[in-house]
Amino acid sequence: MLKFLIFCTLAVAINAEIAEEEDVLVLKKSNFNEALQAHPNILVEFYAPWCGHCKALAPEYAKAAGMLKAEGSDIRLGKVDATEETELTQEYGVRGYPTIKFFKGGDKESPKEYSAGRQADDIVSWLKKRTGPAVATLNEVTDAESLIADNEVAVIGFFKDAESAGAQAYEKAAQAIDDIPFAKTSNDAVYSKFEVSKDSIVLFKKFDEGRNTFDGDLTKEALLSFVKANQLPLVIEFTEQTAPKIFGGEIKSHILMFLPKAASDFQDKMDQFKKAAEGFKGQILFIFIDSDVDDNQRILEFFGLRKEECPAIRLITLEDEMTKYKPESDAITAESITEFCKLFTEGKLKPHLMSQDIPKDWDKNPVKVLVGKNFEEVAFNPSKNVFVEFYAPWCGHCKQLAPIWEKLGEKYKDSADTIVAKMDSTANEIDAVKVHSFPTLKFFPAGEERKVIDYNGERTLEGFTKFLESGGKEGGAPAGDDDDLEPEDLEDDSDSEDGTDDSSSKSRHWICEVLHPKIARQSIKRPTGRPGLQRNSSLDSERATLRTDRLIFFYLLHLKTSAETMMKYYHCPASQTLGIKPCIQDVPITCKGAASLKPIRSVHFPNDILFQDYVRQGELERIGRFIRAQRVTLDTIYHSGESNTNERFSYTSRNVSSQTLFSALCPAFLSEQEWLQSTRPSCLGTWSV
Template sequence: MCLPAAICCLQTIMGRKMLLLQVIFLFSSSLSVAQAWGGWNFQNDRVQRLEALGIQEEKNLLVLTATTLPRVLNETRFLMVEFYNPLSKQSQNLIKEMGKAVDIMGKEKTGVLFGKVNITSEKLLEQEFAIKNVPTVKLFVEGQRQQPIDCRGVIEAAALVAWLRNQIRLSVVLLMSREQTKTFINSKKLSVIGFFEDLQEGTVELFYELVKDFPEVPFGLTEQRNVWILYGITIDTMVVFQQGTIVHFEECEEDRHILRDLSQIVKFFTMDLVIEYNIETMDQIYDMHIRNHILLFISKNSTEFGALVKTFESVAQEFKNKLIFLMVNTDQVDNTHVLEYFQITSWDIPGVRILNLTKNTRYRMPAEEITFKNMKKFCNNFLDGLAKQQLPSENIPKDWDTKPVKVLVGKNFKEVVFSHKRNVFVMFYAPWSYKCKSLLPVLEELGKKYQYHESVTIAKIDITANDIHQTFLEKYPFFKFFPAKSDLVVPYNGEYTLNAFIDFVEKEIKSQMELEEWSFEEEESDEKEDLSLQDWKKTKEEL
């Protein structure tokens, strides 16, 4: 079946539901669509990126010169520039409003930048653009410096943004033929085309509203039936093209509620392969229609940051339409709540987790090393329903206390280790860790030695499957001794051998016995003092 016929068939089956077409596997570079349209790579923050281009920024506006203007024009689809005189009060007021406009649009908004040109020092630019009055605002579109659009009479931030958004709306390309449409699609890494029967009113207005929010994306529009037939379109539809290939189409209803759905779809295809999670991107992330997120927790200051992020991006390329890949900078104070939610300690960094927002379920990658192979397997297992969910507690096994080594889980952990009845020596382990697996037989021998001891219990707990909310967590495997009749926790720092474990346990048992004897003697001494005091009072009364 040919592609147009296949699309028509799928439209009939799916009706008005969202459909994602994987026409071909995209062996494209790891550059994201947003980066291709001039977005700032999160690995190089805005300041570093500007420095690399030799551009300064003052009060949210790029300082443009005859040298830097061409560089910035190559970085964005829309560039709004104020030509000003520093001695002009009106110029200074407009600079403030332009800076506010940047905040309204959002610095993270790719595809649009704001700048300023000092005409007292940039005479060539003043002459080239025929600046007669200051301040003057011009909009450069698609990197073209010829015939920029004049913005006249607009002096307030909100009005500047409204004017700019309208210009973005007007940038939609009207496609009149098959050849023009093919050229438009093939020349863009990402493009969105609206196929509408009426280009003046109705559902097309929703499409125009959508255009305003995505200055980084080239939009096209057509009512030509011969173009519709080429792509198998039969009703008003929005189609997303990537690398010249259809990756998604969405039938459009005359309903304001569908605008949010259309926005989420376009937003998904414009996002980076890997998104840095922070305050600015948080809302964007939660608005995505894909509810499965995989998170890389890593310090940006670590030596392995660059290599691990590249590996993470490589995996993201293979699961682009199935999972959203997020990088969480563990150095960022604002991310503390995320670390707490996933119970990430310093020993877990770097680490990988998956979160399903629909069911609010979490998954820990069952591997010590963050490699392409391990992450790919983790993603596949999750999507196939084979990944082990990270729960507050596993169920208590029926035979948890019948073997030499007792099995602890979140539900019985505190009850056992803080019972104040027995001394408990616990191994905290990860079932997939080679080092942990090699120590389990040693722990089993230790358990046999103390299986019938009157006051000692040997136990283990899978720390990756049970949230015990303790502050003493370390890098697995690790061991702790919980003394009877005490809330203290004694860490084990010795060798991982049977004899070393035995020596440690015996030493702690002896310490507990000595402590109990000392406590008993203290109590006896206190009782004698009380009796002596009573005798003295009695003698005093008799006298």
């Protein structure tokens, strides 16, 4: 008894030393172990003060902490400023923000990664499920009523025999689902209250029909399918809050209705959409997108739509190539949508490829203009050698290439068998070529073989000329990026003191292609926070230091924190660097090793809504699969919707295979006005090892 009292006294003393902010424990290296001892069940958020997603989570996180505290729960929530507590950050492998880990029973060695939603109810529900039984027992009607009232979705199993095979299958299904509470009852009063006459499983929800009763074989798999099909509304609106459920779910076929909420016939069209959704539960996810919302414009652009063209229906599969489909009719009725979905499920639909109209003067200039509608005819003309630039209008590197490409067109304008062309890949899609980086240069040699050769040489008039005169041999490679090759298949002219790295796994081998390991071992320090702020300014919350080990640096930047986070570190010149020398942009590079520098290329991730949401949620495996499946070359990353005016500066490495280069551009959190007021000239430039 005395030992117990001493332990309690110590626990209280320890707890008193840990500061709280809105019921959330403020954790540091100095009190972390004590916190785990005092609180056997604690959820810890590793955050960065400048992180937008951390800021969005903060009020919900605090609300969840308050809810648990008010209930008298022994579960606590804590937070760690990862920019200050770097040792803790490294110890727990934090590679992005926010990272949330659950420490159960004081076990600091193997915390569980938090995997549910970002709302307070989601957090509380997940924690209760992790700390208690997967299935709660309801002994009173009021218990069941409270469960249903407190949750958007809840599942209750009605079993007279708690040891039956059906009840055991129910338990197993409950253990597999984190974000929905499961309960069971054998109480006659509860049966009567909810009009249940025999053993059954009922999903209660605060939308659509209100409840669904399971009527299949009582197996774990069947129950999981039942919950998956009914846990979401028939139609779910796309928002930042619902994005995790939309993209993180198992249903990968999505039909989208683009419609302004302000439309006079909004409710009628929504009713038609919902009616069609009833027949495709668990097969196709029905999503509504308000076409008047500014944040949704990127999605419209991705589907080649303008606000004036809404309402509109599109369907997409979130598989390797994210195939899009467009209905033949613009009518939005339950019948037309049902027929469209039926044809899709039967595999009878042809993919929809965007295309501009063929310009009347498409072949009047030295550089021919290709669109989706004339690409096949021109590029695969058996009597012509066709060299095509796939570009994006906003791409800075495309703009830099433009005058050289025009000169190349001028040089071959009178050629009988060679065509120099260009195509805007943001407005045109083709089956033969999947473009994910800009500019992408591909050569279509004459002949019946329909060969495609990637250009990987110097982006100079001389380099292009040699390539064409050699028939695509000098500077060319078989179509397809080499990011799916094993590391030993890639060229390596490393001159680092230690050529080894710890990224040999398939999930990260493409990083080896992106950068020479040497640069990734550096510590890069930002000299200031936002331009114009004093070093000790209270507003300078964005200041941070990256301490990295080998390739983890770029693994963190690309896979976990996205381009937005990347830019927060690089919006000012990195004055304190190791082994990195500045070279002025637009001036011939004369520093050591310049001869080996490859032309800068760029990749456009932003218009890919799937990739953006994978990044937002930190889905590392899915991001990796996406990059490999889409054959993305990690060159230059632009923030969504940004143009060349927001280009800042880039990093290039001379020890890169296959001309793959890394560039860091456009700090996402700086407005254009802020940028213009900052020390812009000193920020621009190319940095090379």
